[in-house]
Each structure stands twice: as structure tokens, then as C-alpha cells.
Amino acid sequence: MAFDVLEPGLATTVQDRGRPGYYNVGIPQGGAMDMLSAEIANALVGNTPDEAILECTYLGPKLRAADDAVVAIGGAPVEVMVNGDIREQWTRLELTAGDELSFGRMKGGTRYYIAVRGGIDVPVVLGSRSTYALGAMGGFEGRALRAGDRVAVADVRGSANARIGLPHLEPSLRPSFPHEIDVRVILGLYDHRLTEAGMETLLASDWTLTPVADRTGLRYSGPPVEWRPRTQPFGAGSDPSNIVDAGYPVGSIQIPGGKEPIILHRDAVSGGGYAMVATVISADMDLLARSAPGTVTRFRAVTMDEALAARKELAGLRSVLWGAVR
């Protein structure tokens, strides 16, 4: 089974749940940016959470099914078309060999996901099928799709553990794509290096997502944030926002030169010389991935216990989702 890529879209890549365990040599975890949306798409077609999907950014691809296939589109609201006819998102779509799947206008968000029964079949590299484009590894030949590519799909027809999929997606489980979000963070790392006014600015301001946002990180505009002046330690660089190059937690917020905070995401650079002041909690990482440029974002400080409770809540939601798959 396979799809032929007629048009590649802006940045269509193969992703799965990621490649943990190699951050110590600079290889990021990768994986779907909006993990829950990708999982729901997988659930709808009867896959496990581990199958690889296609992540589409803004402008989606135009694909032709080389064989019959079952697909579902999750993620940001977008016009889904089969042979030019509008079809529903968040539901199972049966394609016949020769059918063309394409996408129209988006109505919010940034990324949507194409899951296909059986999963996208590319080689597993270091435990994952996710694309790491900077390292030219994983995914489809280590890169985003191009016109003319033939993307293989694992064939599960007649397999004993083949499943139909989630019969119906409860509206309460469907992610939303608002223009204003509150993101929970745990303060720490180098937050002591901000002045009191700087910390107040970080937590009280409205931050607007700029178009400078990709799988590595997202940049926000807003007021300047004040760092404490000091004599820099040996090896740290000259600006008060510099540190001796250190590891960067995924989700950490850095404010180079006190301007335009950057939040690192799934393809994070693993380290560098900018002080970080807080980290987005694991349960809220998907919210960032769902943001479109212009989204007004507020950072709300929570405790570790609150972060763990939010994590548990998300795990509960996922287990309801997967428990309903038939």
C-alpha cells in the first residue's frame, strides 16, 4: 500500500511518538508536535498510538491513494477534500485506489495530521520513524515530502489484530484551537537572574506568537524583560542573559537579550548559552503546537504537584480515548 505525493505541502513530515533517549548527543525527541491530535487520528483508523502519521503545517499535501486506504484527519481545523469534495475532519474516511486527498483553507491552528490504517511505513531509526530534518535522519529519507515521492503504508488487511477504530469521537475529547491561551509553567532554571520587575513582566504580560515558530521552537513578541546586571562568570558570554552553554529542557523558555521569549518544542536544540527562566509543563506542550501566529499567550506559574496532576488528567483522557477503540 502507498500514497503518491502529487503536491508536498509546505512542510509535511512523517512523525510518531518520538525518539527519546538520544538528547545527550543532541538528537531531539521529535514526534508529533500536537501529540493528542495525532493520537486521536490514529485511534480513528484503528491504529495503536505508536503508528507513524503525516504532520502537515499550514499548507497540506495532495496525495493519491495507490490502493484502497482508510484515513482520518485530526488537528487544526482545515477543509478536507477527497477528489475535490469536502469531507469531514475527525472521522474515518474510506479511500478507493486512485482517490485524491487534498486540503483547503485552515480555520485556525497550525498543524493537522493524516493517519492511515496500518501507519506510514518508513524505516525505524533509533527507535522511531520521526523525521529529524536537521540531522537528515528518520522519516522519509530524513526530509519533508516532495512531489513525486511514493510513501509506503503498512498493510494490515487480514491481520489478526486489525481493528476498525474509534467508532465516534466524543466532542469533549476534540482539541480546540483558541486565539487566546493560558499556558502553565514551572518557574526555575535561571529565573533568579531576572529582576522582580522582569519576573512580573513575564507572568503578567500578553505574549503574541510570532510567525517565527517551527518544530524547534516558538518565538513570542511582547514587552522587554529585565535581567539582573552582573559580572559574567568565565565562559558565559557578555550579555546578562548568557550562561555557560548548558542543556535545554524541552519546553523551556529563554529570553535572549531580554527580548522575544523562545519556547523550545519537540525538535529542540539540546543546549546553548541562553538562560532559561521557566518550563512549560508536559500537559500543555500540545497547546503551544496548536497555536497559530497571533495567538495571545499568558504564562501561569504552577507547582510541581499541580503539573503532575495535570499530567495525570491528560493520561486519563488518553486512556478513555484508547479504551473506546474497537
Add this chain to the structure above:
Amino acid sequence: MSMIDDAARGARYTWGGDEFLFIEIAEAMSLAANFTSTAMAARLTADDLDGIIDICPSNASLLIRFDPDRIAPQDIEARMRAIEVEVRNLSHPTRETRVVEVPVWYDDPYTRETGARFRSGHQRPDGGDLDFAAEENHLGSAAEFIRRHHGSLWLVSMVGFVAGLPFMFQIVPQEQQLEVPKYLTPRTDTPALTVGHGGCFACIYSVRGAGGYQMFGIAAAPIFDPAQSLPDFTQFMVFFRPGDIVKFRPVDESEYRRIQEQVNDGTYRYRQASVTFDLNRALADPHGYNTEIMEYFDGV
């Protein structure tokens, strides 16, 4: 303040969200702080605890990713504090590692051409990165800077930023460290295998891409090989590990081309030898220790 005093203060423990523990060993870079980071990382690795996802030693700090569904944050913190005490109480800190020879074509046309494209806004718009580096270090010429660059050994103090990129710290007294500010505005392009320098750190860019370090030359052989086609990469696609000791060897164009042919044939191997790194000796007599390791390596 000596390097040992700075590193001897207790580390600072702080959370990076609900999945990361960040341990700042020292604010300033030093051999001692880096040794503590890698030694703590090695002990945690040996523990093989359930729920530890990534153990990332870096220059003067240590980042640990854990799965809080499998190990409680306070448990991993308690374990690391105990490990820190063990490492600080080591009377004779040593590490089994290797010396690796890295052939470099200094002042090569690839990085020179790239540098020329990003001259506007550079600290020295009318010269090259090497001229700027020589001036910053009060050295007479680019040639003298190059000689100082390969004249001593470097310790791989961190691997990361992008896949397989080594940060390296010169094993010399602090006042003799080569220090060069980064580009004022980062470049959007850097040739793969560029030998760069920012602050007190040398690096080798493992892949082509953006970068802010000054560019001095180009390494002749890959350090990241996702296809694992070369013999040094059969075990793993990344060559460097924190704790490796690097000896740069200057090569001219003809040798650079010969090495490139061996790379293309799939036969190139890095020259390397096992060695025991002794922190106290490296701190007490950096020059003598450098000479000893270089002479040992030349005899292997």
C-alpha cells in the same frame, strides 16, 4: 578564586518542568566543574534506574530527563544529591577515556567563502574570522592563532545543540585559554564540519546550518554519519562522547583531499588511543600533562 574552589560549592538543583531536573555544578566553566558533571552522569547511568530517559552532561551543568509516572521527582533529586557527595569526595578523580586526532584544514576556502558572505555586521568586517581571533587574543597573526589552536589538547565538555556537535574546552591554564566573542548576528549558513569558536569553547559543526561561532577551518572527516557507512560509526551514528580528548592536527589541501577520498571509499578511520584522564594532574600542571599525553599518543 581557583577552579577547584568554584566547583567545590554545592550544586544548584532546579526543575525544568515536570520532566527535567537541571543541576548547575558551577556558574563558571572549568575542568573541575565539567569533570563533576560527567562523573555524576556516569554514576547515574550505572544505576540503570527505571524512569530515567536522558542523562545529558554539559559544560558546567547536568540535565536529566525523567518520566514522573515511573520515578518521583524527589527520588531522582535525592539520588543525584547522594551521587554529588560521592563524586566530590573522590580523592583521586580519574576517568577512562580516549584521545582522538582530528585533521583540520585551517584557513580553508569553504569557511573563508562563507565568512565573506556574512561580513556585514561582523566585529571585523574588513578581515577574516582568524584575523579577528588573533587580535582578540593579542597574537601577532592568524598563523600564530592557528598554532595555539592545535598546540594543546581539548576536552569534549558537551555534545549537543544539534546531533553530534562537540563543545571542546582547552586543557590550559585559564589565563591562556583562547577566547573569541561569537558573531554579533548569527549566520544563516555554516559549512558542515566547520571548526568554530565562541567564548572559550571550540566546536565542530556536525551538520550544515545556522551558527554564531567564529570559523577557523574545516575538519576533514565526518563526525555524524546517520547512514553509518564509515567503520568508526558501526556502533553509533555520533562519533564524540563527553570526556573525549581531542588533538587537532593541521593538514594541507592535498592531505585533506586524500582523507576525503578515504571517506568516500568508506575506509577512513580516526586515529585514537585509550587514556586515563587524571583531573588533579591536568589542573596542577596543564602544560606538562598536555605534553605527556601528546607524547604518549605519538608513540601509539
